[in-house]
Amino acid sequence: MPIKTILLHLNNDPQLEQRIEAALGLAVEHGAVLKALYTIAEVTVPTSFMGYVPPEFIEQSRREEEKQAAAAKAKLEGMAARIDQEIEIVIEEGYAPDLLSDHAVACDLIVLGQGDPDAENNAQSRYVADELVVSSPRPVLVIPCAGKYPDFGRHILVGWNNSRESSRALHEAMPFLAKAEKVTLLSVNAKDDETYETEHVLAHLKRHGVNATFKSGQWPGIGVGDALLDALVDYSADMLVMGAYGHSRLREMILGGATESILSQMTAPVLFAH
Numbered sequence: 001m002p003i004k005t006i007l008l009h010l011n012n013d014p015q016l017e018q019r020i021e022a023a024l025g026l027a028v029e030h031g032a033v034l035k036a037l038y039t040i041a042e043v044t045v046p047t048s049f050m051g052y053v054p055p056e057f058i059e060q061s062r063r064e065e066e067k068q069a070a071a072a073k074a075k076l077e078g079m080a081a082r083i084d085q086e087i088e089i090v091i092e093e094g095y096a097p098d099l100l101s102d103h104a105v106a107c108d109l110i111v112l113g114q115g116d117p118d119a120e121n122n123a124q125s126r127y128v129a130d131e132l133v134v135s136s137p138r139p140v141l142v143i144p145c146a147g148k149y150p151d152f153g154r155h156i157l158v159g160w161n162n163s164r165e166s167s168r169a170l171h172e173a174m175p176f177l178a179k180a181e182k183v184t185l186l187s188v189n190a191k192d193d194e195t196y197e198t199e200h201v202l203a204h205l206k207r208h209g210v211n212a213t214f215k216s217g218q219w220p221g222i223g224v225g226d227a228l229l230d231a232l233v234d235y236s237a238d239m240l241v242m243g244a245y246g247h248s249r250l251r252e253m254i255l256g257g258a259t260e261s262i263l264s265q266m267t268a269p270v271l272f273a274h
Contacts, residue, residue, distance in 0.1 A: 002031075006023055007035050014111050015114075024080060033087070034156070035103070042094065078087060096218050100136070108138065115263075116142065133259060142270050147267075154239075157237035169244075169272065174208060185233065188217060239269050
C-alpha cells in the first residue's frame, strides 16, 4: 500500500525542526498529506504542593502548553509553506500514545522522535516511542534525537529472522524498499540454515520490484540490537527496518532486548512494526 497519509507527532522538544523536515520530505516524496498532532500533557502537580494545587499553577501550566503548541504549529506551517505541502494540524490534550494511536487508524505511517533523556522538557516525548512501536496500529518511523535526516532510505538494512514481526516490518516498509537504491536483509546470530526461507523471501521481494541481497553474520557476545547498529555502519546503510518485540500492559512497557537497544542508541531513522 502506498503512503498517502503521514501522522507526525508535534511537541516542544529541541529536535522538532529536524523531525518536521524529515516528515515533509517523506510527504513530498510519496505524494502524501501530512497530518500533525500536538499532544498537550495533562497538568502534573509537583509533590511539594502536598495535596494543595494553587489555581494559578494550573492556569500558568496550561498557558505555557498552549504557547508551546502555537509555536510548534507556526514552525510546521512556515516550513510547509516554503515547499507548498498540504498539511493538517490538530491540537489535543491527553496521553500522547493514546491520542496518536487513535489518529493512526486513518494513516499509513507515524513519524515521531526518539526520546531524549537529556532534554529539559521531555514529558511528552521521552517514552512515546517506547510504547507506540509495540502498540500502534500502523508502522512507526522513529527519527533519532541527534542529527538531521532530510534524505534517507537509499540503503535500507532490514533485520530479518523469518518471524511474524520481521515479516510484518518488511511488508510495511515496501514503499521505502521500492524507492531504495539498495536493500540488505540481515540475519544476526542465526542458529539454523536459512537458505530455503531466504530464497523465498528474496523471490517475493523481486516480484514487488525490490532486488534485495541477504547476509547472515555472527556477533559473538553482542546482542541483536547492538549488532544491527554496528551493521548500519559496516554496510553504510542509512535506514533500519525491524520488527518490534514486546507488549504494552497497564502502561508498563516490556520491550524486547533488540527493540530497547535500538530505541536508546539509534543512529539512523528506524521503521518499526509489531
